[in-house]
Amino acid sequence: xxxxxxxxxxxxxxxxxxxxxxxxxETYGYDVIAFAAELGQGEELxxxxxxxxxxxxxxxxxxxxxxxxxxxxxxxxxxxxxxxENGYLLGTSIARPLIxxxxxxxxxxxxxxxxxxxxxxxxxDQVRFELTYMxxxxxxxxxxxxxxxxxxxxxxxxxxxxxxxxxxxxxQSKKKIYxxxxxxxHISHExxxxxxxxxxxxxxxxxxxxxxxxxxxxxDYVEIGFKEGVPVKLNGKKTGGVKLIETxxxxxxxxxxxxxxxxxxxLVGIKSRGVYETPGGTILTTxxxxxxSLTLDRETMHYKQQLALKYAELVYYGQWFSQLRRxxxxxVDVTQQNVTGEVKMKLFKGRCTPAGVKSPxxxxxxxxxxxxxxxxxxxxxxxxFIRLFGLQMKVGAAANKNRKK
Numbered sequence: 001x002x003x004x005x006x007x008x009x010x011x012x013x014x015x016x017x018x019x020x021x022x023x024x025x026e027t028y029g030y031d032v033i034a035f036a037a038e039l040g041q042g043e044e045l046x047x048x049x050x051x052x053x054x055x056x057x058x059x060x061x062x063x064x065x066x067x068x069x070x071x072x073x074x075x076x077x078x079x080x081x082x083x084x085e086n087g088y089l090l091g092t093s094i095a096r097p098l099i100x101x102x103x104x105x106x107x108x109x110x111x112x113x114x115x116x117x118x119x120x121x122x123x124x125d126q127v128r129f130e131l132t133y134m135x136x137x138x139x140x141x142x143x144x145x146x147x148x149x150x151x152x153x154x155x156x157x158x159x160x161x162x163x164x165x166x167x168x169x170x171x172q173s174k175k176k177i178y179x180x181x182x183x184x185x186h187i188s189h190e191x192x193x194x195x196x197x198x199x200x201x202x203x204x205x206x207x208x209x210x211x212x213x214x215x216x217x218x219x220d221y222v223e224i225g226f227k228e229g230v231p232v233k234l235n236g237k238k239t240g241g242v243k244l245i246e247t248x249x250x251x252x253x254x255x256x257x258x259x260x261x262x263x264x265x266x267l268v269g270i271k272s273r274g275v276y277e278t279p280g281g282t283i284l285t286t287x288x289x290x291x292x293s294l295t296l297d298r299e300t301m302h303y304k305q306q307l308a309l310k311y312a313e314l315v316y317y318g319q320w321f322s323q324l325r326r327x328x329x330x331x332v333d334v335t336q337q338n339v340t341g342e343v344k345m346k347l348f349k350g351r352c353t354p355a356g357v358k359s360p361x362x363x364x365x366x367x368x369x370x371x372x373x374x375x376x377x378x379x380x381x382x383x384x385f386i387r388l389f390g391l392q393m394k395v396g397a398a399a400n401k402n403r404k405k
Contacts, residue, residue, distance in 0.1 A: 099129075
């Protein structure tokens with residue numbers, strides 16, 4: 001008897017992986033091990049083990065990775081200042097390497113020959129999954145049905161028809177067909193009417209935050225305490241990372257904070273439109289940036305801003321397990337040594353704005369910043385400095401004047 005090949009499928013229970021699991025078994029006879037990562041999806045994982053087994057999986061493994069997600073992925077990214085293009089806080093991007101890492105671990109433990117994912121051939125996630133597989137165990141076969149010529153379920157409507165035929169329960173319907181990805185950091189929305197950038201997102205689209213029209217008319221304030229760039233306190237009370245983000249999601253969501261409507265450039269060269277809700281992440285990113293403004297010197301801050309763009313690309317492009325990302329973490333960690341203090345944030349009508357910041361490592365000196373002149377700053381010193389600093393512009397202006405004669 002020929003032993004069947006085992007593959008480990010990254011299984012969310014969403015539409016794509018719900019139909020891919022039985023398709024892999026039906027088409028290639030694989031023994032499919034479904035792996036579901038608990039990253040803060042709420043009720044989405046309810047009954048997922050039973051669903052996977054009833055859909056043909058030989059085993060379903062569910063791991064709670066929330067603490068690892070926060071400590072080893074979200075906090076390093078937060079410290080880096082990474083933001084992709086016009087505000088995307090990388091919620092889906094940063095989760096994929098963690099899921100893929102545990103897929104590889106399970107494949108090795110279970111004697112599987114391959115790892116599989118349900119990402120489409122047009123998107124970024126295929127790259128994020130596959131680069132992680134390659135980085136951590138290049139001997140594993142990569143099974144990507146969306147790029148398989150035999151795979152014909154290449155529309156959400158076709159996938160829904162397949163699910164109905166095989167009696168697979170799915171949340172989506174042909175009237176409710178958004179593609180969503182949710183974790184502790186955010187939830188994304190794509191597809192359906194959002195595929196036309198001219199369409200305004202409907203109020204009912206939002207899941208973890210209120211539409212702005214339904215937010216309170218009174219602001220809330222929250223104080224976040226940081227230690228070396230890592231959030232450790234809420235309103236003066238020591239709080240673990242998972243609970244801290246969950247609390248800020250609730251508070252920020254109440255005020256419609258962190259909603260982003262973005263047309264972005266995918267790695268594969270396609271522009272795509274997504275709507276993101278990142279309430280807690282937006283509050284933390286703004287607060288962290290505010291504390292850095294107080295504790296980083298000018299040259300370090302400006303250079304870090306440049307590297308943050310590259311860090312964001314590495315995360316977005318799926319290059320988390322690259323040498324460059326690890327090297328940048330070394331730089332970032334040094335910059336964060338003095339990023340300790342408290343930031344008070346005001347939440348109101350979709351905005352989160354700093355309402356006060358303090359740090360024992362503050363570089364801000366009131367006497368220097370004051371308009372009142374004192375002994376600590378001699379304005380006459382600026383005369384020679386400006387003359388030398390502008391010398392090249394003065395010389396250039398004279399040269400241009402001579403050329404015009």
